[in-house]
Amino acid sequence: MVRIQDDLFAAVNEEWLTKAEIPADKPRISAFDELVLENEKNLSADLTELSANLPKDNAELLEAIKFYNKAGDWESREKADFTAVKAELAKVQKLTNFQEFKDKLTDLIFHSQAPVPFSFSVEPDMKDAIHYGLSFTGPGLILPDTTYYADEHPRKTELLDFWAKNSAEILEHFDVENAQKIAADAVKFDLLLVSSANTSEEWAKYVELYNPVSTKTFVSKISTIDFQALLKDLVQTKVEKVIVFENRFYDNFNTLINEENWPLIKAWMLTKTARRASSFLNEELRILGGAYARFLSNVQEARSQDKHQLDITEAYFSQVVGLFYGKKYFGEAAKADVKRMVAAMINVYQERLRTNTWLSQETATKAIEKLDAITAFIGFPDKLPEIYSRLKVGEGTLYEDAVNFDEILTARVYEKFSEDVDKTIWHMPAHMVNAYYSPDSNTIVFPAAILQAPFYSLEQSSSQNYGGIGAVIAHEISHAFDNNGAQFDKYGNLNKWWLDKDYEAFEKKQEEMIARFEGIETEAGAANGKLIVSENIADQGGITAALTAAKQEKDLDLKAFFSQWATIWRMKASTEFQQMLLSMDVHAPAKLRANIPPTNLEEFYEAFDIKTTDKMYQAPEKRVEIW
Structure with a gap:
């Protein structure tokens, strides 16, 4: 039995790691992927039901359903010539x-x-x-x-x-x-x-x-x-x-x-x-066309025809599908609660900036102004991008529709050049299990799909929710002050708003974060501290701010908080896929994301009575704190 004091990730996720199986058509399984699998099942059922009862009052969704039906018409796809x-x-x-x-x-x-x-x-x-x-x-x-x-x-x-x-x-x-x-x-x-x-x-x-x-x-x-x-x-x-x-x-x-x-x-x-x-095209070419991607990540099987049908539809109608998903599956009570947590995270960050010991007051004040200017989008957008009104399914083959759609989308890319940027447009559909910070609009976005257990639930305790979605929310806020985001001002412009001495101090802290991860061995190879520094800054800022907020709740449970943090990063993946991520992914390997940030927090040592002889112990002088 693994002890939390030696390996938080392995101890908290021990049973899951033993029982979880990587789906034959995927390179990994994780807390994120489990929600994706559930979403796929629900959306396939929803779109199939809508196919039998076509929406009359939603033109964009109607076209998405038409395209979905054409993608799933395998008899026609097999008959079509090239x-x-x-x-x-x-x-x-x-x-x-x-x-x-x-x-x-x-x-x-x-x-x-x-x-x-x-x-x-x-x-x-x-x-x-x-x-x-x-x-x-x-x-x-x-x-x-x-x-x-x-x-x-x-x-x-x-x-x-x-x-x-x-x-x-x-x-x-x-x-x-x-x-x-x-x-x-x-x-x-x-x-x-x-x-x-x-x-x-x-x-x-x-x-x-x-x-x-x-x-x-x-x-x-x-x-x-x-x-x-x-x-x-x-x-x-x-x-x-x-x-x-x-x-x-x-x-x-x-x-x-x-x-x-x-x-x-x-x-x-x-x-x-x-x-x-x-x-x-037909099934033979579909399988053949995906063979390289499967070989690259050691995926055992191609996606089923039903899942492929959904994939193809999402490729062109992602926001349409996402808006449908958000309205059906995301409730107002959850939205209000998450909105409250976002406000709490921003307040925590503001207070931490006010009491920061390594920034000048001038730079800290501007950082607080940037926090005040952050816009949070939660659940699903109020409107669809206009481009979806132009995508009309034709009488030809699925491929001909794709060609037509690609021409429309390409034209739209260059058409935008003469317009002002619409900062209300989401860059991620509501059914995607993810979240993001956009530095050019100073916006944080939390799609409905990630606002589920284990990240968030009205049934979970406040400590669990802060260890899950709270840390994710604060992670995205932290991106406003990572090595890239920190260089954008409150309006989203690349602009030098720090005092030189403050930014030099920040760069030294970045180096500390790089060194903390550099060369750590995983089962697939060594971590690259420079590649993953921005996400590690956000992870550390996220867990620190979330913990501060959790401590303000009456039902604080530090063990639940850190256990939930480790739970959301659970993952199993093929060695080949892990090696690919090590070479190109800006996120640290899942086990390192779970294990390293808590070791920089004194409360982690208190919660689990961690001693100097335990493997999770990190000497105080080696702990990294930025935000």
């Missing part, structure tokens, strides 16, 4: 040289399923958060992140070989000649991109990637493509600057995207187009 897919492939096949690619570039972006070998996106400008900026990155990589491409990585060769073989099989279904060579050439192009791609550590420090370049400079530096004309085609207005997020890709653009590499680029575009189409 004419539409071949037409998309032909758009690339007809490009005989790089010049023709350049001539068709705008059309490819707006009216093709083929990806182009770079990416523009429209997101709120970090330094002007009420307006959108046009950002520029590379096209992404086949493997999860750059570390997988190191010669010493044990899976590099097997994964790339599998992807190439799997891609060739998919291409052959569409009668593409020389499928094996095309798939191999796609891998060759991918390998060219690796040295120019951001590492996961670089993406994690996203503020440092913000590199605005005047349009004049941007287009003058790139000689192989006429970006001056393309930018005008994309947003239909003058672009003053382009925000570069992958500097090495930008610097090396001319040596990567050019006539010489065109055969490899073309192969990459064809392969990616074919792979994307597989999700919308």
Whole structure:
């Protein structure tokens, strides 16, 4: 029997870890995933029932149900030929040289399923958060992140070989000649991109990637493509600057995207187009199209047809499904109680900032102002984004609907450039078991789906709820003051609002947090303290603030609080999936999330009478406290 004094995670979750089984179609099972499984079951039943009784007064939900029905019409999917897919492939096949690619570039972006070998996106400008900026990155990589491409990585060769073989099989279904060579050439192009791609550590420090370049400079530096004309085609207005997020890709653009590499680029575009189409076709191609992802994470089975049907629907109608879910499953009593907890967490944070010993009063006052300005969204949004009114299911195949929807969604991306940012739009549907903080709007969002046990329940004690959802709420608030969020002001703008000496002190504390996790061994490998520092700052701030709030309740139970904290991080996963997370996920491994933050709190030692000889003991001088 494991003692809490030696391993909080293993002791609290001992029975669960023994009995829990990873679903055959998933790489892991966790407290989050258990709620996801329940949601999948409920939503499948709900959408099936709605299919028999179509909603008359909800146009967006009606289209979602139509699409759901088409996704589940396997008889039609098996009968459908691949004419539409071949037409998309032909758009690339007809490009005989790089010049023709350049001539068709705008059309490819707006009216093709083929990806182009770079990416523009429209997101709120970090330094002007009420307006959108046009950002520029590379096209992404086949493997999860750059570390997988190191010669010493044990899976590099097997994964790339599998992807190439799997891609060739998919291409052959569409009668593409020389499928094996095309798939191999796609891998060759991918390998060219690796040295120019951001590492996961670089993406994690996203503020440092913000590199605005005047349009004049941007287009003058790139000689192989006429970006001056393309930018005008994309947003239909003058672009003053382009925000570069992958500097090495930008610097090396001319040596990567050019006539010489065109055969490899073309192969990459064809392969990616074919792979994307597989999700919308018959059962054989659906299974084939997901084979690489399953191999990567050691998932035993493909999703069932029923679950796939729901997945495909959510891919295009996520907010519609989420709003339905929120209205059906989330009650006003729970919303009021969670709203109360959010207010309590913010009050705790304000008080902790007032009594902070390492910040100047000037910076602390501005931090409190930022807290006052935080907007909390709970349960589900008041309205749907307007784009859903444009998605209409047609008379053609499922794939043809997907092509049509993608064109509409792509057009909407660039259309937004000329608009002001709507900070009330949710970036996560209400049925998603998750939560987030948005630095560009200074907003915290808690979808209805996470507001369930073990995170939250009206049936749980206050200490359990604070150890669960309370810590999650405070975690998201803490992101306003992590290594990235702390650099945004109360309006959501990237802006230096700290005194220099205070930010230097904060950076030293970040280093302490990095060191606390760096190199800790897990069953899948060593933790990367730099990659996970932002989430660790938020975890520590979250549990600390939640504990402070719990101590203000009459029914305080410290053991229940810390036990609930460990419960929400319970997880079992395949080794391959854990290794992938270690290389690219900004969150610490679940066991470390459960075990390390409590050891920085004196109340944890009091609750379980932890001695210096116990494995969970951490010497006072090594404990990390930021917020």
